[in-house]
Amino acid sequence: MERNRISQHDATQRMYDRISEDNMTNVWDRYEAQGLGGDPDKRCPYCMAGVRCDLCSNGPCRADAEKDKRGVCGIKADGMAMRMMALRNVMGASTYQYHTEKTIDTLRATARGLTPFEIREPGKLTAFAERLGLDVSGSANEIALALCDFAEADFNRKAHEPSRIVEALAPEERKSLWKKMDIFPGGIHGEMQRMTSSCLTNVDGYYVSLALKAMRLGIAMAFQSQICTEYCQDMMYGIPRPHSMRVDLGVLDPEYVNVLPNGHEPFLGFAMTQLARTPEWQDKAKAAGAKGLRIIANIETGQEMIQRWEMDNVFYGFTGNWISQEAVLATGCVDLFAADMNCSLSANAEYAEKYNFKLIPVSDLVAFEDIEDRLDYVPEQAEKQAEKLLRMGIENFKYRSRNVKPMTDLPMHEAIVGFSTESIMEALGNSLTPLLDAIKDGTIKGVAGFVCCTTLRDHGQDVHSVRMARELIKRDILVLSMGCGNAALQVGGLCSPNAVELAGPGLKGLCEKLRVPPVLSYGTCTDTGRIADMITAVSQALGNVPVPDLPLVAVAPEYMEQKATIDAIFALAFGLYTYVNPIPNVTGAPNLVKLLTQDLGGLTGGLLDVETDAVKAADNLLGHIQTRRDKLGI
Numbered sequence: 001m002e003r004n005r006i007s008q009h010d011a012t013q014r015m016y017d018r019i020s021e022d023n024m025t026n027v028w029d030r031y032e033a034q035g036l037g038g039d040p041d042k043r044c045p046y047c048m049a050g051v052r053c054d055l056c057s058n059g060p061c062r063a064d065a066e067k068d069k070r071g072v073c074g075i076k077a078d079g080m081a082m083r084m085m086a087l088r089n090v091m092g093a094s095t096y097q098y099h100t101e102k103t104i105d106t107l108r109a110t111a112r113g114l115t116p117f118e119i120r121e122p123g124k125l126t127a128f129a130e131r132l133g134l135d136v137s138g139s140a141n142e143i144a145l146a147l148c149d150f151a152e153a154d155f156n157r158k159a160h161e162p163s164r165i166v167e168a169l170a171p172e173e174r175k176s177l178w179k180k181m182d183i184f185p186g187g188i189h190g191e192m193q194r195m196t197s198s199c200l201t202n203v204d205g206y207y208v209s210l211a212l213k214a215m216r217l218g219i220a221m222a223f224q225s226q227i228c229t230e231y232c233q234d235m236m237y238g239i240p241r242p243h244s245m246r247v248d249l250g251v252l253d254p255e256y257v258n259v260l261p262n263g264h265e266p267f268l269g270f271a272m273t274q275l276a277r278t279p280e281w282q283d284k285a286k287a288a289g290a291k292g293l294r295i296i297a298n299i300e301t302g303q304e305m306i307q308r309w310e311m312d313n314v315f316y317g318f319t320g321n322w323i324s325q326e327a328v329l330a331t332g333c334v335d336l337f338a339a340d341m342n343c344s345l346s347a348n349a350e351y352a353e354k355y356n357f358k359l360i361p362v363s364d365l366v367a368f369e370d371i372e373d374r375l376d377y378v379p380e381q382a383e384k385q386a387e388k389l390l391r392m393g394i395e396n397f398k399y400r401s402r403n404v405k406p407m408t409d410l411p412m413h414e415a416i417v418g419f420s421t422e423s424i425m426e427a428l429g430n431s432l433t434p435l436l437d438a439i440k441d442g443t444i445k446g447v448a449g450f451v452c453c454t455t456l457r458d459h460g461q462d463v464h465s466v467r468m469a470r471e472l473i474k475r476d477i478l479v480l481s482m483g484c485g486n487a488a489l490q491v492g493g494l495c496s497p498n499a500v501e502l503a504g505p506g507l508k509g510l511c512e513k514l515r516v517p518p519v520l521s522y523g524t525c526t527d528t529g530r531i532a533d534m535i536t537a538v539s540q541a542l543g544n545v546p547v548p549d550l551p552l553v554a555v556a557p558e559y560m561e562q563k564a565t566i567d568a569i570f571a572l573a574f575g576l577y578t579y580v581n582p583i584p585n586v587t588g589a590p591n592l593v594k595l596l597t598q599d600l601g602g603l604t605g606g607l608l609d610v611e612t613d614a615v616k617a618a619d620n621l622l623g624h625i626q627t628r629r630d631k632l633g634i
Contacts, residue, residue, distance in 0.1 A: 001028050001029075001032055001040070001460075002460075003460075004459075004460050004463060005028075005040070005456070005459070005460045006028055006460050006461065007323070007324075007460050007461035007462060007463075008460060008461060008462035008463045008465075008466050008488065008491075008492055009248065009320070009324070009461070009462065009491055009492070010411060011248050011249040011250065011327070011410045011411050012249070012320070012323070012324050012327045012461060014407075014410065015249065015324075015326075015327035015328075015330055015331065015407065015410075016028060016327065018330055018407060019326060019327065019330050022330065022354065024326070024330065024347075024350065024351065024354060025347050025350060026326050026347075027323055027325075027326060027345070027456070028456065031456045040456075041457060041458055046062045046063075046588070047585065048585060048587070049077075049081070049585065049586070049587045049588025049589075050080070050081035050084055050085070050584070050585035050586045050587065050588055050589060051063040051064065051065075051077045051080050051081055051588035051589065052080075053071055053075070053080050053083070053084065055083075055199075055200075055201055056072075056073070056201040058071075058072035058073065059071070059072065061073075061080075063075070063076060063077035063080045063588065064077060064588070065077035065078065065588060065589065065590050065591075073201050073202050073205070074205070075205040076205070076207075077588050077589045077590075078207035078589040078590070078591040078592045079205035079206055079207045079210065080205075080589070081207070081585070081586040081588060081589035081592055082207040082210040082211055082214075082586070082589065082592050083199050083204075083205065083210055084585070085210075085214065085565060085569075085584070085585075085586065086195055086198070086199055086210050086213065086214045087196070087199050088562040088565045088566075089195065089214050089217055089218065089562070089565055089566040089569055090192055090195050090196050090199075090217070091562040091563075092221075092561070092562035092563035092564070092565055092566035092567070093188065093191075093192055093217055093218070093220070093221040093225065093566050094192055095341070095342065095562070095563055096221055096225040096226060096229070096526065096563060096566070097155070097188050097189075097192075097221070097224070097225045098341060098365065099225070099229055099264055099265055099341065099342075099526065100155075100224070100225045100226075100228050100229045101152075101155070102265055102267070102341075102377070102379075103228070103229045103232045103233055103265075104148050104151055104152060104228070104232065105379050106232075106236065106267055106379040106382075107144055107147070107148055107232045107235065107236060108144070108145060108148040108379075109379035109380050110144070110236055110379070111140075111141040111142075111144035111145050111148070112141070112145075113141075114379065114380045115271075115379050115380065115382050115383070116271050116274060116382055116383040116386070117236045117237070117270070117271075117382070118236070119140045119141070119144060119235055119236060120235065120236060120237065120238050121234055121235045121236075121238060121239055122140040122235075124231065124234050124235050124239060124422075125140055125143055125144055125147070125235045126140075126143060128147070128231050128235075129143050129146070129147050131168055131169065132147070132150060132164070132165065132168050132169075133164075133168060134146050134147060134150055144235070147232075150164075151165070151224075151228050154187055154224060155187050155188050155189055155224055156187050156189055156190075157186045157187030157190055158186055158187065158190045159185070159186040159187070159190035159191050159193065159194040160186055160190075161186045161187065161190070162184055162185075162186060163184075163185050163186055163187060163188075163220060163223065163224060165223050165224050165227075165228070166184065166185060166219060166220065166223045166224070169223050169227060169533065169536070170219075170223060170536070171535075171536045171539050171540070171544070171547060172544065173539075173544065173546045173547070174547060174574065174575065177604065178216075178219060178573070181212065181603065181604070182212070182216075183212055183213075183215050183216040183219065183573065184216070184219070185216045185217065185219050185220035186220070187220070187224070188217075188220045188221060188224045188225060191216060191217045191220045192217065194213065194217075195213050195214065195216075195217050198210065198213055207589065207591060207592045207595070208595065211592070211595060211596075214566075214569050215569055215570070215572065215573035215604070216573075217566065217569075218566050218567075218569040218570030218572075218573050219570060219573050219574075221566055221570060222528060222529045222532055222567075222570045222574070223529060223532075225526075225529070226526050226527070226528055226529025226530070226532075227529035227530065227532075227533060228529075229526050229529075230523070230526055230527055230529060230530050231530075233266065233304065233308075234308075234420075237266065237270055237304075237305075237308045237309070238308040238309065239308075239420055239422050239423065240307040240308055240417075240418040240419060240420040240422075240423060240523065241418050241420070241422075241423045241426070242416055242417070242418045242419055242423055242427075242516070243310045243311075243416070243417065243418050244310075244311065244414045244415070244416060244417075245306045245310075245311050245317060245318055245414065245415055245416075245417045245418075245490075246311055246316060246317030246318065246412055246413075246414055247317060247318045247319075247320070247412070247413060247414065247415050247487075247490045247491050248319070248320065248410065248411050248412050248413060248491050249319055249320065249324070249327065249328060249331060249407075249410040249411070249412075250409075250410040250411050250412025251296055251316055251317030251318065251319060251412055252296060252319070252328070252331050252333035252334070252410070253291075253294070253316075253333065254331075254332060254333045254401065254406035254408065255290060255291045255401075256285070256290050256291050256292050256293065256294045256316075257285045257288065257290045257292070257293045257294065257335050257393050257394050257396075257397045258294055258296050258333050258334050258335050258336075258393075259272060259276070259293070259294070259295050259296065259335060259336045259338070259389065259390060259393040260295075260296045260297075260298045260319075260328070260334055260336065260337050260338065261295065261297070261298065261301045261302070261305070261338045261340070261362075262298040262299050262301055262302070262325075262337060262338060262339050262340065262343070262344055263299065263300065263301045263339055263340030263341050263342045263343060263344060263362075263363065263366075264299075264300040264301055264304070264340060264341055264342035264343070264524070264526070265301060265304075265340040265341055265342075265363065265377065266301050266304035266305050267377055267379070267382060268338060268340070268362055268377055268382060268385060268386055268389065269295065269297070269301050269302075269304075269305050269338075270305065270309070271382045271383055271385070271386035272295055272338075272386040272389060272390055273295045273305070273309065273314065273315045274386075275383070275386050275387060275390060276293045276294070276295050276314045276315075276390060277312070277314045277315070281293055281390060282314075284390075284391075284394050285394050285397070288394050288395070288397045288398060289397065289398060289401070290394070290397050290401075292313070292314070293314065293390065293393070293394065294313075294314055294315075294316045295314060295315050295316070296316055296317060296318075296319060297315070297317065297318040297319070298318070298319050298320075298325075298328065299319075299320075299321055299322050299325065299342075299343050299484065299487075300342060300343060300483070300484065300524045300525070300526075301340060301342075302318045302319065303318075303483075303486060303487065303523060303524045304523070304524055304526075306318050306417050306418070307417055307418050307419075307420070307521070307523050307524075308418070317412065318417075318487070318490070320487050320491050321453075321454045321461075321462070321484035321485075321486075321487035321488060322343040322345075322453070322454065322484055322560075323454050323455075323456065323461040323462075324461070324487075325343070325344075325345055325348075326345065326347065326348075326351060329348065329351040329352075329355055329357065330351065330354075330355055330407070331355075331406060331407045331410070332355050332356075332400070332404035332405060332406035332407060333406050333407070334355065334357040334400075335357055335358065335393040335394070335396040335397050335400055336357060336358045336360065336389060336390075336392050336393035336396060337352070337357055337358070337359050337360070338360050338362045338375075338389055339359065339360065339361050339362060339363070339366050339368075340362050340363040340366065340377065341363040341365045341366060343484075344361075344366055344368075346368065346369070348368055349368040349369055349370050349371050352371070355400075355404050356396070356399055356400040356403050356404050357396060357400060358373075358392045358393065358396050359371055360373055360374060360375055360389065360392065361374040361375075361376070362374070362375050362376065362377050362385070362389070363376060363377060364376045375388060375389065413493070413496070414496065415490040415491075415493075415495035415496055415517075415521065416495055416496065416497065416516065416517050416521065417490065417495065417521040418521065419480070419516075419520040419521055419522050420522070420523070420530065421530065421533065421534045421537065424520070424534075427514050427516065428514075432537060432538060432541045433541075436538070436541060436542065438506075438510050439551060439634065440634045441634075442506065442634070443476075443506040443507075443509065443510050444476050444477065444478050444506055444507050444510060445475060445476045445477055445506075445551065445622060445625050445626070445629070446477055446478075446551030446552055446553065446622075446625035446628070446629070447477065447478045447479075447480060447551070447552050447553075448472050448477050448478070448479050448480070448552075448553050448554070448555045448621065449480050449482070449522075449528075449531045449535075449552065449553070449554050449555065449571075449576075450465075450468075450469060450472075450479045450480060450481040450482065450485060450486075450489070450519070450555045450556075450557075451482045451483050451485070451525060451527075451528050451531075451554060451555070451556055451564075451567055451571075452465060452482075452483050452484065452485035452555070452556040452557055452558045452559050452564065453483055453484045453485060453525070453556075453558055453559050453560035453561060453564050454484045454485060454487075454488055454558045454560060455558045455559070455560040455582065457558075457582040458581075458582050458612065459558070461488075462485075462487075462488035462491070462492060462558070464557045464558055464581060464614060465485045465488040465489065465492075465557045465558045466488055466489065466492040466494065467557075467614040468555060468557040468581075468614050468617065468618065469481070469488075469489050469492075469494050469519055470494070470502055471614050471615060471617075471618035472555070472618055472621065473494070473499070473502055473503040473504065473507055473518040473519065474502065474503065474504055474618075475504055475618060475621075475622045476503070476504035476505070476506040476507045477507070477553075477621070477622065477625065478507060478510075478518065478520070479494075479518065479519040479520065479555075480520050480522040480531060481494075481495070481519050481520065481521055481522055482522050482523050482524060482525055482527045482528065482531070483524055483525035483527075483564075484525070484558075484560075485556075485557070485558055486521055486522070486523065486524070488558070489519050489521070490521060494517065494518070494519040495517050495519050495520075495521045496517055497511075497515070497516075497517050499517050499518055499519065500512060500517065500518055502518070503518040525563055525564065525567060528567045528570065528571075532570075532574060535547060535550065535552060535574075538550060538552070542632075545632065546575065546605065547574055547575040547576065547605065548575035548576070548601075548604070548605025548606065549605075549628055549631055549632060550628060551625045551626075551628040551629050551632070551634075552576065552625075552628075553576060553577045553578070553579065553621050553624060553625060554568075554571040554576040554577070554578040554579070555578075555579045555621065556568060556578070556579065556580045556581070557579070557580075557581045557614075557617075558581065558582075559580055559581070559582075565584075568580055568608070571606060572596070572600055572604060572606035572607070572608060573604050573606065574604070574606065575604050575605035575606050576605075576606050577606065577607050577609065577621070577624045578606060578607065578608055578609065579609045579610075579611070579617055579620070579621055580608065580609070580610060581610065581611075581612060581617070582612070583610045583612065584610065596608040597609070597610070607624075609621070
């Protein structure tokens, strides 16, 4: 592949050369091989259009709206495309909720004194519990236990039983609209069951009905799964606050034992870091011949960790997002890769054999062919499990360092990470007023919630994400970055104070005044709920301005997997103008396309934009923001 189709990042391009020389399967060659006629982006036209279905034995079926060609069951192209999208949304919501329930389990065990963690942020615990209407007169541990019980009860409500979490946290005007449209959700489990059951053959083939159910599921996911996950993790590991972090593949030094927690759940990563920071464990690593023991943050587990904890010589830095994974493993610097419940590639077992590291699944969701060892996370056993993982990494060091020639001199630089609603408020003097004033007087035009993955569709890794972020900040739009796309901007230099030189004059001046970069590293894709809560606060501060009337947009320039699709559906239900790329697999469904890109504006206020050109897309986003500014008279 051409260099710019591999990656935005020089380190990953260099690692591709090594991987190729070693004749290893890799994400870039696999992507290219899927193309038709020598074009890596050309695929089955029915699949690309979202009008292929193999859910029953009469299929696979293909639909064509223009010819009124339907599935054997009679489903039309619009229904077929929306049904497939809905099923992807269920997978995304289910995975988010799995993380949430592990977080609740960990908080409960922590409150009972059974984990190596503690409630670091009792103020966050009390404030969140109060918002949910809970009694906060007891101790922090008692409040935490009550919160866990309350949350689990809400998760398990039937679909027809309104969620108390959504009722407590969502903006009033959104709740009123959602009830009117019958998309105010019940419990997340009930909503997933309702959505999945609706997608059975010959049950619900009407695209509008399925779209409404998908939005209902998205609302449940954002408030129950995402907000509960992040706020409970804040309570145990700290509220994200700005600090520097080393990023890119140069954080891997072959002379150290390098242990990489990977996926989306940070629990064992934090437990290992606490142990690795002790002299005892550093001495164990040195006794094995290493200079020391390091925990290296990776992908979304790494994002969860770097947002909250500062770097030192043990918690050393962050590598990148999921497309970089095979590049990371091929450096010959990894001793242990702990794979939790998200983004661990199936080819990792082959890489473990080639580059001599221990590959250990630490979630019961994760499995690899030919890998029998595993250590599924249990909150009450977190410290012992962390010890066992570190011991494996140290024991592997001699084997790896003796047998694998490492890649060295890879680039490393620093990014500012750790922004959250609280830390932004602290930077503004514990008030949103300075930010709102900057928007009102035109210093900045608006704010973009940048929530995306990374994909090879149409561009190299992170190429379109970096391009879009540059175009937005150039137009004086402040960017709050989340998800795998956050790594794109961290490694791509846009979360550095030096990036202010790329910003428009208004945004540049504000960033220099506040000493922040023009792209604020705001967390993982799970932080979509956190930013929705921040938008609620902005709405209230402006006098309960409806969400669709705010100069705010959602931007997903490189969405990839099923969690991203449910994020986008939630953004539309929340009332946000939402840009996504690549074009979703619904183009063969003309009525569904019209619903998402035109008609929805008169329903929820949200609209989908699928412009593929970065400059035109940024102009569209700025144009929408300007119409909101005009409507507000600012």
